[in-house]
Amino acid sequence: MLALLADSTIRTVALGAALLGISSGVLGCFAVLRRQSLLGDTLAHAALPGVCLGFLIAGSRDLGSIMLGALATGAAAALAVLLLTRTSRLKTDAALGIALSLFFALGVVLLTFIQGRGNSAQGGLDSFLFGQAAAMLRSDLWIMGAITAAALALVAIFWKEFKLASFDPGFAASLGLPVLALEAAMTAMVALAVVVGLQMVGVVLMTAMIIAPATAARQWTRSLGAMVVLSALFGTLAGVTGAVISAASRGLSTGPLIVLAISAIVFLSLLAAPGRGLAWAALRHWRNRRNLESQQVLATLYRMAAEHGDRRHPVELGTLDTFHGTPTRRALSRLERQGLVRPVRHEPERTPHWELTPQGLAQARRLLTDTGGDRDGEEMS
Amino acid sequence: MTAAPFVPAVADRKGAAVPDRLHEPQLALHVEDLTVSYDSKPVLWDIDIDIPPGVMAAVVGPNGAGKSTFIKSVLGLVRPTAGHVRIFGRPYGMQRRRVGYVPQRSSVDWDFPTTALDVVGMGLYGRLGWLRRPGRRERDEARHALEQVGMQDFAHRQISQLSGGQQQRVFLARALVQQADLYFLDEPMAGVDATTERAIVDILHRLRAQGKTLVVVHHDLQTVRSYFDWMVILNIRAIAQGPVSQVYTAENLRKAYGGQIALIEHESFGGSGATAQTLGGG
Numbered sequence A: 001m002l003a004l005l006a007d008s009t010i011r012t013v014a015l016g017a018a019l020l021g022i023s024s025g026v027l028g029c030f031a032v033l034r035r036q037s038l039l040g041d042t043l044a045h046a047a048l049p050g051v052c053l054g055f056l057i058a059g060s061r062d063l064g065s066i067m068l069g070a071l072a073t074g075a076a077a078a079l080a081v082l083l084l085t086r087t088s089r090l091k092t093d094a095a096l097g098i099a100l101s102l103f104f105a106l107g108v109v110l111l112t113f114i115q116g117r118g119n120s121a122q123g124g125l126d127s128f129l130f131g132q133a134a135a136m137l138r139s140d141l142w143i144m145g146a147i148t149a150a151a152l153a154l155v156a157i158f159w160k161e162f163k164l165a166s167f168d169p170g171f172a173a174s175l176g177l178p179v180l181a182l183e184a185a186m187t188a189m190v191a192l193a194v195v196v197g198l199q200m201v202g203v204v205l206m207t208a209m210i211i212a213p214a215t216a217a218r219q220w221t222r223s224l225g226a227m228v229v230l231s232a233l234f235g236t237l238a239g240v241t242g243a244v245i246s247a248a249s250r251g252l253s254t255g256p257l258i259v260l261a262i263s264a265i266v267f268l269s270l271l272a273a274p275g276r277g278l279a280w281a282a283l284r285h286w287r288n289r290r291n292l293e294s295q296q297v298l299a300t301l302y303r304m305a306a307e308h309g310d311r312r313h314p315v316e317l318g319t320l321d322t323f324h325g326t327p328t329r330r331a332l333s334r335l336e337r338q339g340l341v342r343p344v345r346h347e348p349e350r351t352p353h354w355e356l357t358p359q360g361l362a363q364a365r366r367l368l369t370d371t372g373g374d375r376d377g378e379e380m381s
Numbered sequence B: 001m002t003a004a005p006f007v008p009a010v011a012d013r014k015g016a017a018v019p020d021r022l023h024e025p026q027l028a029l030h031v032e033d034l035t036v037s038y039d040s041k042p043v044l045w046d047i048d049i050d051i052p053p054g055v056m057a058a059v060v061g062p063n064g065a066g067k068s069t070f071i072k073s074v075l076g077l078v079r080p081t082a083g084h085v086r087i088f089g090r091p092y093g094m095q096r097r098r099v100g101y102v103p104q105r106s107s108v109d110w111d112f113p114t115t116a117l118d119v120v121g122m123g124l125y126g127r128l129g130w131l132r133r134p135g136r137r138e139r140d141e142a143r144h145a146l147e148q149v150g151m152q153d154f155a156h157r158q159i160s161q162l163s164g165g166q167q168q169r170v171f172l173a174r175a176l177v178q179q180a181d182l183y184f185l186d187e188p189m190a191g192v193d194a195t196t197e198r199a200i201v202d203i204l205h206r207l208r209a210q211g212k213t214l215v216v217v218h219h220d221l222q223t224v225r226s227y228f229d230w231m232v233i234l235n236i237r238a239i240a241q242g243p244v245s246q247v248y249t250a251e252n253l254r255k256a257y258g259g260q261i262a263l264i265e266h267e268s269f270g271g272s273g274a275t276a277q278t279l280g281g282g
């Protein structure tokens, strides 16, 4: 790997991928938290006509003009969505979908137009669809780096304002915060992230880079600060991994590899993150069920003892199994370990019997009075 | 360094010409000719509402009556098509620091990655202004507010892990750090358990005892008379307002709730001699 990074082309690609990971990782957090993932998708696709226009105006594949074009059409798409939702009965997601298709179609038309001219300078403009990292120049790194730095500075300076406007825009506005302007800024930040990733992953896959690192980071973290940092780390990790694998394989394209890498991170996070992951949910479910089982067995012992008017009334294992319709031996062992029940002989029968210990009796009483109603339903889920 | 407020203290559109002239300064809240519409459908129609200082006022009305919209238009969150609002005689834009706000709990995403303490601290962002970050002093204030609502043990708990009642208390604590003179609360007791409701009412009563004015959207007609001393009945129009003892009549409620009144009579009036008379008279 280090040997690979010694190659200057590969180093350029890896650095570019890292910048992409940082910028989309950080800026994507706000989009994900504001449930605006679809906005990222729309802005990414809407960049395509801008890429073409930038190329047409500059007359060459100059990254600066292409990025400016992409920003411009991204902004136009965002504005179109705003106007559509304000002036018609369209819901935001429908408007986003319409803007996405419209701008992307426009982009494809422009792209075919440019290619049809047979201009030798066209230089594979279609690489902006899925990205072409190999075409990246060292000078491009400076542009990407400057945009990333500017975006990060914006986030740092207006940190608490962005946070409040994302969490509770109504309250933010009541304090006098210009919520509309802050929302516009957060939208612009997504457009900036798109622009940084144009060359590397292209407009089609760029959504993944905006949504995925933030989604994965959300699984592991409990504060916005930690989420943003981890999201940047995940983005960088995926970017560099994709770049290195691509270089090592000589031929597999970088952009899709980066997206595959970040997808793997998302998959692991959804599965395994403590507290929120699916694996944890399953474990919690299983534990709850086990507890419930023990409690039910304890309650049954108590009720039968109550029926017999003898708190040490021994109950046969078979009776418990039949009553619960399932073997209860394991639940009884757990209760025994907790000191709530104990096995006894009930002469002359030779089968195992169980009775409540005094602690078990107290516990069962507590259980039956506490869960009598669902009075605590409101408290602590 | 003095904090730069998010917006300079300017008047609203209507009052911009004469921001210094007081209008009805003896009232905590003065709303005149207010009309608000969404998509040209009027949600509030030509309402006049006056609330004197020091009262705890319930705003009641059926679902969709425009109660939340009323608060939002007072706070400038939605733009009225007509009318004006004054808070202690001045437009809201000049009085932000004297006003506290508890939005409807369901209006935010409680899965947002943050802690109870952090949310309470957000109540101080207005005072901090741009660029300044909350520091030790702000954290102490937030912690103190959490104590007041009995949530000190949950300061570092994720807000998604709080029960509905606890989330509501966090919102209340956030309003407390605002140290306002006039509070707007949107359904602070909706979906909370009896203990929390009691705790919230106690805090609100304590605020009233300190001379604060409270405007509370309240969903439960049965408790209006025991909790509140002032009342506004709203259903697109302002149907009645004034001291609860005068306004809480079957007739007024029937005007607001229409067909639902049978249920309300049964729930709220059964067994009470005084209101049974009102019923007969209405």
Ligand SMILES: Nc1ncnc2c1ncn2[C@@H]1O[C@H](COP(=O)(O)OP(=O)(O)O)[C@@H](O)[C@H]1O
Binding pocket: B038, B039, B043, B061, B062, B063, B064, B065, B066, B067, B068, B069, B070
């Ligand atoms: N942002 C909005 N856009 C369009 N209609 C809205 C909006 N907010 C509320 N409404 C409508 O305005 C009416 C009043 O809503 P609201 O003020 O929330 O009522 P309440 O709080 O009394 O239940 C309802 O009919 C609601 O559907």
Ligand SMILES: [Mg+2]
Binding pocket: B067, B068, B069, B104, B186
């Ligand atoms: Mg409401």
